[in-house]
Amino acid sequence: MLLIYPSDKYNKWPHITVGLMLFGVIGFITSACLPADAYGGRYANLIIACVGTIATIPILLGWLSANLHSTSAQGLAIALNISFGAKGQITGVWIYKSKEAKRGYPTGHWTNVCLLLFGASMTMGLMVLYTIRNRSIDRGLSSSPRWAL
Incomplete structure (x- = not known):
């Protein structure tokens, strides 16, 4: 909740999202590298991973809705986003996998690391794309509305 306020006030949705995703990556990597019987450390790192992962959802939904220019498009896009996220x-x-319990669930942790890194790179890519489009709008080369960064 504390990170949503500055992302909305200063229009820094992608910056905070990438930071949170990288925070989640750190949590998953450290949890995956600890021995399977280091329960306290693994639990603490999973909390860090969850904070970094789950906190991105409202920020990304806010960024998505800020970049759609009609309420019907916003409603449809948010519903589709949540529907695809459920998968x-x-x-x-x-x-x-239950058979990996003695090894500390490496497949799950490393899959989450890869997906968070992919999400962070896609977010940075959209940030660059929107910056380029906004500059062309500012120069008068396009009449479309500005993209929220």
Whole structure:
């Protein structure tokens, strides 16, 4: 909740999202590298990973809705975003394999690391794309509305 306020006030949605995703990456990597019986450390790192992962959802939904220029488009895009995101929860059941419990669930942790890095790179890519488009709008080369950064 504390990170949503500055992202909205200063229009820094992608910056804070990338930072949170990298925070989640750190949590998953450290949890994956600890021994399977280091329960306290693994639990603490999973809390860090969850904070870094789950906190991105409201910020990304706010950024998505800020870049759509009609209420009908906003409603449809947010519904589609949440619908496609639900498939990640189904996948989560299968990447944490019970037969890997003694090894500390490496498949699940490293899959989450890869997906968070992919999400961070896609967010940075959109930030660059929107910056380029906004500069062309500012120069008068396009009449479309500005993109929220």
